[in-house]
Amino acid sequence: MNAPSFRNWKSVQDEVLRRIHAREWKPGELIPNEADLAEEFGCARSTVNRALRSLAESGLLDRRRKAGTRVAAQPVAKATLDIAVIRHEVEGRGSKYGYQLLTRELTVPPARVCGAMQTPASDALLHVRALHLADDAPYAVEDRWINIGVVPQAHDEDFATISANEWLLKYAPYTHGEIAFSAVQVAEDDADILGVAPQSAVFAIDRLTWDKDASVTKVRLLFTPGYQLRTSL
Template sequence: MNVQTAQTWQSVQKEVLRRIHARDWKPGDLIPNETELAKEFGCARTTVNRALRSLAEGGLLERRRKAGTRVAAQPVAKATLNIAVIRHEVEDRGARYGYQLARREVRIAPTHISATLGVCVQDRLLHVMALHLSNDAPYALEDRWINAVHVPDALKQDFQSISANEWLLQNVPYTRGEISFSAKPASAENANYLNCPENSALLAVDRLTWDHDQSVTVVQVLFAPGHQMRTRI
């Protein structure tokens, strides 16, 4: 019953975290309710709420009205990966960024692409392929289809000096998207661009974005062999 002073929500959170890590409160345990904790810490319930809510967002606590707050039995580690503009990614690593447009064409897309984008099979889409370089070495290969029906402005861009990656982010809004991570063997073409042996294991990031119910773009980014995406948990 140590009444504390100088209560900020961070200090409350820190103390709660300490108790969880020290196993005072074990996974699955119900912890005291907000009112009791507020009394113990000598602060307002609002402050305790702020501290616990943010821990719950991180997956460490599970909260339910009336049922109370408990320590997550099996905390699902949430790995948050920042998918930034590739140029920034390279520059943040302190490397010199380079960009090469490999292909730009307006054409009818393969059926799996038009199906994914939800457009008619005979719609002409913009296909852009580009290589991103880090200190002149291949860094990532971007293979993108843009829904030119919904984004006609894209047709005016030649993507010679600015990547579609960057142009879209600056100019075309999207409201939602899907992203998936997988490993893929390098095709002959991939290997040629990325300057690696054919069938090398490549990290692939596939993205599909929508603006309300209109698809915007679908893209696959293949990273050069050995590439890692890292984060803390």
């Protein structure tokens, strides 16, 4: 048997994956180092590095300097979710997108909100509520607070035709944020808006974004029953 050649990083990755699946390299086990693999595969060490690094990023390998590379014992499945603008999400399903502004007012938020956003309790924030529709049926309600101290342009935008969801992406970049998914029993007013029975189980996405150390916006999206967030592993 002459050495098969794995000349590009993807084929190296495939071979490594094959060995893991075939249990030639078992979970928790140390695999050969980059230099040895490079020699075996007949390629440069940097090519092996590229392949292994990529597998480590997806959680299948654990790498530590000096300690070496081992197959993850408990591979944490990393599911990458694409959180798109709702309009795109709806249109991507082949439905007609609709948008309807419900309320827009500048008010002092409840403690829960200014606590999370770390704004002074006395500061007014822009509160926008809107409904997203798919094929003229309710799709999701958006309840959003915008820090006008950070995004003053929001003050001049009425959000009548463009959703805050979309507007902010265009005009208010963020450096980092948090996102949480949960199931909630929908309150009466939201149930009315979505046209579902009160106490229905709806999917909720809560997002809070920051521009450096200042909060930009906090939003809760409630989706009509049946909504699924899906991705592949």
